[in-house]
Amino acid sequence: MKRIALAVALAFTSLSFVTPAFAASAATTQSNPSANPPAVWDLTSLYPSDAAWETERQALLADLPKMKALQGTLGTSSASLLKGLQTMSDIRRRANRLEVYSGLKADANTKDDANQARNQLAYSLDSQVDQATAFISPEIAAIGAEKIDTWIKQEPGLQKFSYMLHTALRLSAHTLSAGEENLLAAANDPLEQAGSIYNLLTNAELPWPKITVRGKVYTLDQETYVSLRSDRDPKVRQQVFKAFWPVFKAYERTIGAIYVAHLRGNVFKARARKYDSSLDMALSGGNTPDAVYTTLVAQANAGLPTLHRYFKLRSKLLGLKQAGYQDIYVPLANPPRQYSLAEAEALTLDAVQPLGDDYVKTLGANFQKGWMHSLQQQGKHSGAYMNGAAYDVHPFVLMTFDGGYESVSTLAHEWGHAMHTVLANGAQPFETADYPIFVAEIPSTTNEMLLADYVASHAKTRAEKVFALSQELELLRGTFFRQAMFAEFELKAHDAIEHDQSLTGADLSKMYLELLKRYHGDAQGVVHIDDLYGVEWAYIPHFYSDFYVYQYATSISAAAYFAEGIEKGDTALRERYFNMLKAGGSDDAYQVVKRAGLDMATPAPYQAIVRRMDKVMDELEAVMAQK
Structure with a gap:
């Protein structure tokens, strides 16, 4: 889940399953379910090849200086403001598409090193985009509400940015100088390392015990715990809980230190932006x-x-x-x-x-268009999500369909997201x-x-x-x-x-x-x-x-x-x-x-x-x- 670091990013930062997608009318197409619906998605609608993805990544990196060159110009006229916002929007739109492709390929096969490396490049690019656009919120705040409202009336192209502009103005009390915003944008990566450390520890390094259930030996990791905790035999459930939770108890101090470090980082950001509390900061972006x-x-x-x-x-x-x-x-x-x-x-x-x-x-x-990866396969990312960040293409759904009712319910859930997109x-x-x-x-x-x-x-x-x-x-x-x-x-x-x-x-x-x-x-x-x-x-x-x-x-x-x-x-x-x-x-x-x-x-x-x-x-x- 990408975090929203800047007020202005509210309109352009992708969430893992909530960004809009393919422009299609909800009133024109009729289709009967296929006897063999596609179980693997088709990513060629994003890029025809990995090489094409890399070419676009390099092109976008080359275009980032164009964004930085606009720093200090947004307040000169309505046309300058529109140019800056449109440039930012175009860059974010392209970056989203790059992230979708790399993320989907990485999640379809987490064991493929090339996929993981490509995804890391996409994350790095995303951070660079954040830094390149960090000056926008302070400049909007400096322009002020009166002039912004006048310019929106004068320049029709600014209409689609109206909500974002007013959100940035509303949050101006929590917007820092351009240099400070750039510093906070750069600090996001180290401040979020606690979560990465937690994931590494709990997914890769905790010493999971072995238990024997009805003559079969299991390594009681998190996935096996989820599978066995619903066993019909109450003695098995008791056995599973008594074996699983002491692992976390043994690392209580370490995981506690990790989570407290995360909390302190979050509180630091709230105080840096002059919020009364971390909750206020979390809710302020959406004005909830x-x-x-x-x-x-x-x-x-x-x-x-x-x-x-x-x-x-x-x-x-x-x-x-x-x-x-x-x-x-x-x-x-x-x-x-x-x-x-x-x-x-x-x-x-x-x-x-x-x-x-x-x-x-x-x-x-x-359902018939190759938007979903539902096939069971080794190395596939667990869980389910919808990613609709590629606005010019369509949403993509990832899940592992195993034939049970829960899979049916998950399918209905994720396609609810897709249809929303x-x-x-x-x-x-x-x-x-x-x-x-x-x-x-x-x-x-x-x-x-x-x-x-x-x-x-x-x-x-x-x-x-x-x-x-x-x-x-x-x-x-x-x-x-x-x-x-x-x-x-x-x-x-x-x-x-x-x-x-x-x-x-x-x-x-x-x-x-x-x-x-x-x-x-x-x-x-x-x-x-x-x-x-x-x-x-x-x-x-x-x-x-x-x-x-x-x-x-x-x-x-x-x-x-x-x-x-x-x-x-x-x-x-x-x-x-x-x-x-x-x-x-x-x-x-x-x-x-x-x-x-x-x-x-x-x-x-x-x-x-x-x-x-x-x-x-x-x-x-x-x-x-x-x-």
Whole structure:
């Protein structure tokens, strides 16, 4: 995830799955799912060869001095301002495309040294672009709002930069001199090394134990832990947790020092830019009210009785007298079947029918165009994402499709991102098509909810229905309550550093353990939390992307609202929903969502998702009561 270092970069910096893409109408194409849809993407639409990529990289490096030569000229006239902004936009547009190609190739095969080296060159180029454009924000601030507004009226070409300009002016109190901005841009790399060190330690160097499960010996690394923690045998789950977490506990001091170094770097940047707190800095870029974050945390805590009800229901259905933390991942029902990629795409198209024929036709057509890498292969990057940073081409999806329901849900999720990109790009120019995470996770999660509701309502057997309902409950637990707990931990950790308190790995474990016990009802006997599991904070890489995960919780809350109304046939709501997606980054994301009918700074969205969780549990209990 690329960090936004400058106010002006808001409109031009790519996020890993939220930058606009191919300009296509969402109302023209119809396609039936193929029996053999493409499982590997076609990157020739980006560059015909690695040599062509390198030629463009060298060309862009040669053009960077043109950007630097404009320093000191932006305030001379509206034409000079437009020239500077357009030059920056063109450079960022080209750099994005270079990064997409190198990143996709590197992730498709992490064992290919040439791919990794090319990706490092792209990251280096990106840093150079940041430094070459570091003077822009200070010069915009020096021009001032009155002259900027006059020039926007005089020069039509500045219209597409209007939101970015006003954002830069709004943030001018936190914008430093050109030299200081250049220094901070250069400092980003060393300040972000803590995250790189953490990833290297936890992914490559921790001494993973070996365990024997049903006669088979496993090396209990992170991937194997995820696989075995959902084992149906409670003794296996206990064995896995008791073997896995002591590894992190043994490195508690070291990982604590790494994370505290990261926190101190973040606090340094906030103070350097004269923010009241790191949270204020994180939210200021998108002009998101602090009340969104604090209300989310407060409402998640208010909804804990519903979460505890879910844990009790799980214990009952699993036949557990006392659930432990090791029991929260075991599924309540076995998957009813396996799916081919073609079947998964067809099921997704059926599930999103409430979004309308135009959406379904366009999605079906895009499935066939070689935009996705879903093939299982050695060395492939784990996880899933959508990368839409190549504005002039189209979005790309990476996932590993294994035929399970979770893969189907992941497919629906990532293509929700892809369709958001298509819609935003179709309605916006490059300069305002990029959209932040705050809104990005809404259409992806809406697709997941539509899928879950469709599978549950069309289940042919009791087992299928139980599985579908239980999957939705896990989606709500993991995406709303768990991410809200993470958000609360981040807030407490940053607050400690901001108040100049000492903070060690043991302190972080104690802080996290209190949250873990409160959210899981340890004191009420709902789920027993062993003190050892307080070290789980050391396992969460998202904490190195500050104040990021809360947006998963806000987004699933918004998705629940939109999915419910759209499924009921509220066409006005559906229209507002699509207008939200087409808005791209043309306004503050908070305002974009608010215009669609939701104020995320109020309790209402979070109360609605808690009600949805209770409703799904009511349905599950009713199904289980049937004979």
